[in-house]
Amino acid sequence: MALFLFLLVxxxxxxxxxxxxxxxxxxxxxxxxxxxxxxxxLINIFIYRLLATRGPGWLEQIEG
Structure with missing residues (x-):
């Protein structure tokens, strides 16, 4: 949640x-x-690369 707020700011x-x-x-x-x-x-490219590299790990943590 804090990451999304950080990206919004x-x-x-x-x-x-x-x-x-x-x-x-x-x-x-x-x-x-x-x-x-x-x-x-440029911001969207950065966010896409961030989610492409770290997103699967974050999803695994959410799923438990």
Missing amino acids: IGLMAGGLVVLASFSLGTFLLGIALGIIVLFT
Whole structure:
């Protein structure tokens, strides 16, 4: 449960950083959208790799 909360906080911080950077750089809406898409794609790749490597072990622990 704590892992999912941690990943949620990371995602919220990443999105906030993209929006903050776009406002400080003065980019337009398309730049914000592309930045968010790229950032969340990288986050999803990281989470997928984490679950692909450690997920089976976690599932075995849950099943007992």
